[in-house]
Amino acid sequence: MRVVVERIKNNVIGDKIDPKAVLNLDPGLGVLDAFFANLSMILVSEIGDETFIIAALMAMHHPKSIVLSGALSALFVMTILSTGLGRIVPNLISHTNSVATVLYAFFGLCLLYIAWRSDSKASQKKEMEQVEEKLESGQVKIAARKN
Secondary structure (H helix, E strand, O other): OHHHHHHHHHOEEOOEEOHHHHHOOOOOOOHHHHHHHHHHHHHHHHHOOHHHHHHHHHHHHOOHHHHHHHHHHHHHHHHHHHHHHHHHHHHHOOOHHHHHHHHHHHHHHHHHHHHHHOOHHHHHHHHHHHHHHHHHHHHHHHHHHHO
16 A cells, blocks of 8 residues: 555646556557457468368358358357467466477478478479379369260
């Protein structure tokens, strides 16, 4: 109680009390800023994601409203899980930033090693063969539907 009284005495401006100084409120980012930061991060990370591509492909074959509701509910569940883990894990691990740095470096180096070992021409050739096989099987299905 004595600390609060001292803060009030020190933060009186004329006849008025500055509540931000008394309560030590940080005038930093608000809820709206956090919302738009989260929204932009999700949009940027999900646009090129395989989930986005799968949802687009599923929308071609299934009712679009069902696909949209499934994708949105999956995004909702993943947001809840990641938010929960983001609040819980730092309390369990005291050196969260160090662990995250080590994991990112490890996975990055693993991906660089895989890219260095792979033969780009052979993988491109194999991928082209797979696409040609899929196209041939798709053309057979189209011909069977026309008959």
